[in-house]
Amino acid sequence: MRWILAAVAAVPLAALAQSADPTRWQLNMTPGVTSSSQNAYDAHMLVLWVCVGISVIVFGAMAYAIFAFRKSKGAVAAKWSHNLKAEVVWTVIPVILLVIMAWPATTKLVAMYDTRDSAMTVKVTGYQWMWKYDYLGEDVSIVSRMDRESDRIRQSGERPSLAANPYYLLDVDNELVVPVDTKIRFVITADDVIHSWWVPALGWKQDAVPGIVNEHWTQINEPGVYRGQCAELCGKDHGFMPIVVRALPIPEYEQWLQAEKAKAAPVAAQAASAVAAPAAG
Numbered sequence: 001m002r003w004i005l006a007a008v009a010a011v012p013l014a015a016l017a018q019s020a021d022p023t024r025w026q027l028n029m030t031p032g033v034t035s036s037s038q039n040a041y042d043a044h045m046l047v048l049w050v051c052v053g054i055s056v057i058v059f060g061a062m063a064y065a066i067f068a069f070r071k072s073k074g075a076v077a078a079k080w081s082h083n084l085k086a087e088v089v090w091t092v093i094p095v096i097l098l099v100i101m102a103w104p105a106t107t108k109l110v111a112m113y114d115t116r117d118s119a120m121t122v123k124v125t126g127y128q129w130m131w132k133y134d135y136l137g138e139d140v141s142i143v144s145r146m147d148r149e150s151d152r153i154r155q156s157g158e159r160p161s162l163a164a165n166p167y168y169l170l171d172v173d174n175e176l177v178v179p180v181d182t183k184i185r186f187v188i189t190a191d192d193v194i195h196s197w198w199v200p201a202l203g204w205k206q207d208a209v210p211g212i213v214n215e216h217w218t219q220i221n222e223p224g225v226y227r228g229q230c231a232e233l234c235g236k237d238h239g240f241m242p243i244v245v246r247a248l249p250i251p252e253y254e255q256w257l258q259a260e261k262a263k264a265a266p267v268a269a270q271a272a273s274a275v276a277a278p279a280a281g
């Protein structure tokens with residue numbers, strides 16, 4: 001009995017201790033690490049508490065009626081077909097509740113789709129079965145595939161363990177590195193079939209459709225590593241194209257970006273000289 005009480009007491013604590021990664025016995029959705037995800041979480045909690053209130057009142061009234069007006073006490077059902085007062089009340093109250101829920105939900109939804117005033121743009125392209133990230137205007141491109149160790153384990157038929165491989169099928173070779181406290185616009189497309197770019201901690205997912213450019217934005221508040229996966233069935237390796245977003249403080253991000261540019265520079269210089277060479281000759 002005592003362990004049941006302890007378990008019940010521990011559940012709300014576990015639910016409060018949210019992190020970007022899902023936790024065991026997590027009950028609620030994650031508040032995430034962006035304003036969009038916090039908005040979604042707040043809208044969800046508002047609706048949840050409205051539902052709790054409705055349930056308490058409705059089931060309370062039912063329980064009371066069942067108990068207080070039982071047949072053994074000689075209760076006789078009232079006979080009436082219309083009651084204007086009751087009909088007005090049970091129409092007006094739900095309408096008010098719907099407006100209370102719809103108003104913040106709509107403002108949050110509008111904010112979620114407002115990509116104006118973003119400081120940088122990352123183009124995300126889905127491929128069977130990897131992601132490509134282009135930092136537009138920076139000449140930096142990253143191809144992000146599932147890490148080779150996960151691939152080796154899955155092909156070998158070995159049984160991975162949580163202790164030895166905590167991020168089995170969830171790690172990538174090249175992470176998407178972004179700065180915190182920066183409004184980042186994402187333009188999202190695909191090269192072959194429909195994929196969907198989804199990182200739960202960011203609070204949104206967006207379809208990556210060939211021939212169409214969808215957009216979204218995010219502003220990450222806390223440095224950290226946030227994981228996601230392709231969320232649109234896209235072929236036999238759909239389950240093997242994870243996403244890893246590493247959010248760095250702005251100075252560290254700038255350092256990383258310069259290092260990536262330096263890595264890309266010799267290649268670009270070679271390409272330029274190769275183009276220039278025939279012209280010179």
Ligand SMILES: [Cu+2]
Pocket residue numbers: 126127194195196230231232233234238241
């Ligand atoms: Cu996919």
